[in-house]
Structure formats: structure tokens, C-alpha cells
Amino acid sequence: MQVPPRLTSPRLYHLTPVESRWADNAFSEQGRSVHVDAADAEVATSSGLIIGKHVPPAARLHRRSDCPGAGSGQPARVTALTTPLRSDLAGLNCRRFSDWLRPLVGHGPRQHRALYKALMTTGRWAPEAVEEWREVESVRPGTLATLAAVAAAVQHPPVVESLTAHEPGVGTTTKLVIGLADGRRAEAVIIPMRGGRHATVCVSSQVGCKMGCTFCHTARLGLVRNLTAAEIVGQVLAATAHVGARPRNVVFMGMGEPLDNLDAVAEAVAVLTDQVGLGLAPRHVTISTVGRVDQFARMAELRLDRVNLAVSLGSADDAVRSRLMPVNRSHDLAALKAALLAYPLGRGRRVLIGYVLLAGVNDALADADRLADWLVGLPALVNLIPFNDFAGSGFRSPEPAAVEAFRARLDARGLAVRLRMTKGDEVMAACGQLGDPALRRR
Numbered sequence: 001m002q003v004p005p006r007l008t009s010p011r012l013y014h015l016t017p018v019e020s021r022w023a024d025n026a027f028s029e030q031g032r033s034v035h036v037d038a039a040d041a042e043v044a045t046s047s048g049l050i051i052g053k054h055v056p057p058a059a060r061l062h063r064r065s066d067c068p069g070a071g072s073g074q075p076a077r078v079t080a081l082t083t084p085l086r087s088d089l090a091g092l093n094c095r096r097f098s099d100w101l102r103p104l105v106g107h108g109p110r111q112h113r114a115l116y117k118a119l120m121t122t123g124r125w126a127p128e129a130v131e132e133w134r135e136v137e138s139v140r141p142g143t144l145a146t147l148a149a150v151a152a153a154v155q156h157p158p159v160v161e162s163l164t165a166h167e168p169g170v171g172t173t174t175k176l177v178i179g180l181a182d183g184r185r186a187e188a189v190i191i192p193m194r195g196g197r198h199a200t201v202c203v204s205s206q207v208g209c210k211m212g213c214t215f216c217h218t219a220r221l222g223l224v225r226n227l228t229a230a231e232i233v234g235q236v237l238a239a240t241a242h243v244g245a246r247p248r249n250v251v252f253m254g255m256g257e258p259l260d261n262l263d264a265v266a267e268a269v270a271v272l273t274d275q276v277g278l279g280l281a282p283r284h285v286t287i288s289t290v291g292r293v294d295q296f297a298r299m300a301e302l303r304l305d306r307v308n309l310a311v312s313l314g315s316a317d318d319a320v321r322s323r324l325m326p327v328n329r330s331h332d333l334a335a336l337k338a339a340l341l342a343y344p345l346g347r348g349r350r351v352l353i354g355y356v357l358l359a360g361v362n363d364a365l366a367d368a369d370r371l372a373d374w375l376v377g378l379p380a381l382v383n384l385i386p387f388n389d390f391a392g393s394g395f396r397s398p399e400p401a402a403v404e405a406f407r408a409r410l411d412a413r414g415l416a417v418r419l420r421m422t423k424g425d426e427v428m429a430a431c432g433q434l435g436d437p438a439l440r441r442r
């Protein structure tokens with residue numbers, strides 16, 4: 001093979017079959033291998049694009065003598081990626097995505113926005129998605145090839161398992177188990193709404209949780225680690241790709257206490273509500289907490305008061321609540337009520353109060369009265385959630401008659417109340433059931 005004389009230590013990089021297909025698609029040129037004098041270039045194409053982790057700015061690509069354009073004596077145009085490839089692309093809003101993309105492919109903000117929209121609304125950032133990006137208006141083939149090569153190196157964590165439960169008239173509930181780079185797994189649930197016409201995605205903010213709520217399966221894991229913003233948004237993108245449409249709502253009610261990982265949650269919300277991308281309205285995003293009132297001020301600072309706030313209450317009796325939810329020992333009901341009254345809810349907004357009904361623990365009419373008393377003065381919508389059982393829980397689900405009596409009592413006390421239907425319990429996807437013990441492995 002003839003090596004251009006100017007190269008002292010040339011390296012031949014053979015494209016993988018997938019990369020070759022992109023190169024072919026994008027450039028219709030013959031060369032599938034190039035000589036690059038950058039020791040650590042990872043991918044190169046014969047049209048002069050280099051993508052590598054640490055390609056020095058002075059990197060030069062020389063066309064092979066049998067490639068079109070060879071023999072001019074001039075080095076081919078080189079676009080070197082001096083910014084390291086990043087695996088957190090899903091955690092970037094459009095502005096940060098554009099900042100990252102500019103040195104790679106040039107182009108203007110309009111093209112960057114178009115690509116960002118394609119990425120986020122299809123939920124696909126994978127080699128196979130290149131054909132879809134091709135539809136994006138005004139994107140040059142060279143850009144597609146660059147992005148395709150980057151996508152080969154940077155892919156979203158895969159869905160390693162999906163479990164579905166179908167109920168006639170309700171729709172299909174799907175639990176997605178997503179493999180993370182360190183071998184851990186995150187769980188997200190796609191919940192059908194309005195007979196399956198829309199979807200709500202319930203995302204995890206942590207692997208495991210340290211809050212120790214006794215009625216929650218996740219608590220048994222303890223806290224394994226926080227998820228990054230990219231890993232949180234990645235769950236929504238995986239759900240989007242799975243359903244083939246953007247979800248209507250995203251709720252932070254999966255594994256973890258979101259206020260225990262607030263910075264990543266705030267970044268994820270900024271991405272989810274970025275109008276160029278997924279474009280969720282803030283009122284369609286809900287953050288649920290067990291009552292980490294010490295984080296409420298910070299939530300407002302991070303502009304998370306734009307989205308809905310949900311509080312898991314468990315009981316309006318301090319002794320019972322402390323037994324069910326250890327957080328009550330440091331932030332009791334009086335502190336929680338005071339913090340909620342001071343919280344900048346915004347005009348016409350209500351705080352969602354989640355109340356898990358446990359037979360013989362908190363489902364008596366006296367408990368309903370206590371709850372109604374505690375809620376006086378607070379604009380609230382009560383979500384009643386009959387306990388979803390799991391092996392060894394030590395609790396029982398209430399009888400339907402007890403649930404209805406509890407609901408009717410709250411109704412009679414003038415409260416806005418909603419009974420949350422159980423969805424996905426047969427695949428351990430229902431509320432409070434996430435957290436397969438295998439998530440703790442490694």
C-alpha cells in the first residue's frame with residue numbers, strides 16, 4: 001500500500017461495517033480506510049472528517065492515493081474533535097448541545113436545533129437513527145456522517161428488559177429496565193392514560209433510595225447511587241422510542257427521592273421542558289418528595305417551582321407517619337405543613353398529596369378526618385393509592401369498600417380527591433414496587 005511520503009508514522013484505520021455504511025451513504029466515495037497522523041483518532045472517513053477522543057488540532061488527514069481527489073498534494077479538510085466524546089448527551093439542553101456540536105460540525109444554530117429536536121422527539125440517539133436524521137431539513141451529509149460516527153461511540157444506555165401488563169380498557173403498562181454504564185440498572189414505567197391514548201413516564205432519580213419508607217420495595221435496596229441528568233432523561237428517551245411518541249407527562253415517582261439528587265433532577269427538568277426538544281409543559285412534570293422540606297428553598301432557586309409538587313404523606317398522625325416514613329422524625333407534619341404553606345406554588349396550582357392506603361394502619365375514617373384536618377388551608381389534590389403488595393412487605397392492601405369509604409369521607413369534607421388505579425402490579429411496575437434486588441449487584 002502506498003503511504004503518502006509526508007506521513008512519518010501513519011496509522012491505518014479500518015472502518016467497521018456500520019461506519020462504512022454511513023460513509024457510503026453520506027459521501028458516495030470509494031475509500032473506506034485512511035491514513036491519519038493522529039495517534040488516537042478513532043474514526044475517520046475518506047472525505048476528511050476525523051472523530052477521535054484526543055485528536056490534536058494539528059491533525060492532518062491525507063487521502064489515500066486511490067481515493068477521489070488524491071494527488072493534489074494538499075491535505076484534505078480536517079474537522080478534528082478536540083472535545084472529548086461525551087456519554088451525557090441526553091442531559092444537555094439545546095444550547096449546551098449546540099455548544100458541544102459547533103466545534104464538531106460547524107453549521108449554525110438552526111441546524112443544531114433541528115438535530116436536537118430530531119434526537120429528543122424520536123428518543124433515538126443510535127446508529128440506526130441516522131436515516132431519520134437524514135430527514136432533518138438543511139443538514140448536510142457531512143454532518144450526518146459525523147453524528148453517525150459519534151453515535152456509534154456514544155449511545156444511550158440500552159433497555160435490557162421490558163415487562164408489560166395489559167388491562168382491557170386501561171392500556172398497557174410497561175416497565176423498562178435500563179442498563180447503566182457501570183452495570184447498575186434504572187427502572188422507568190410507562191403508564192397508559194386515557195385508555196392508552198397518552199403515556200405518563202414515571203422515572204427514577206436514583207438507583208435505590210435511602211429514605212427507608214416501610215411500605216416501599218425500593219427502600220430495601222438502600223441508596224446505591226444518584227442518577228445523572230443524562231440517565232434520567234435517558235429513561236424518557238427510551239420510553240419515547242418504545243412508545244413511538246413523546247410522553248404527555250413525566251413524574252419523578254420511580255426509584256429514589258428526587259430532592260436527594262436535586263441538581264441532576266433540575267438539569268433533567270430543564271432538558272425535558274426545553275421547547276426545542278421534548279418540550280414538555282412544566283405543568284406536565286411532577287416531582288414527588290417524602291417531605292424533604294430542607295430542600296424546598298433550593299427547589300425554588302432552581303426554578304423547580306414551575307413544575308408540580310407532590311408530597312407522599314402516608315399519615316396525618318406523627319406517630320404513624322414516623323413509623324412508616326423515617327423522614328418524619330426530622331421533618332414532622334407541622335414542619336411539612338408550614339413549608340408547604342410557604343412554598344411558591346403559583347396561581348391556581350395545588351400540591352398533590354399522595355396517600356398510600358394500608359389496611360388497618362391508616363385507612364380508617366378517623367385517619368381520613370385527620371388528613372382532612374391537616375389539609376385545612378392548603379390548596380391540595382389528594383391522590384389515594386391503595387397499597388401495592390410485594391413479597392414480605394408486612395402490609396395488606398385495603399378492601400375496596402374501605403377505599404371507597406375513605407374517598408367518600410374526604411369528598412364529604414370538601415377535598416379534591418382522586419383514586420389512583422393500580423397499574424402494572426403483576427410486573428412489579430406499580431407505585432412503590434420498583435427496585436429489583438438485582439439492581440444492587442456489582
Ligand code: SF4
Nearest residue numbers: 209211213216219256
Ligand atoms: S417511597 Fe420514595 S422516598 Fe420512600 S423509600 Fe420509596 S423511593 Fe424512597
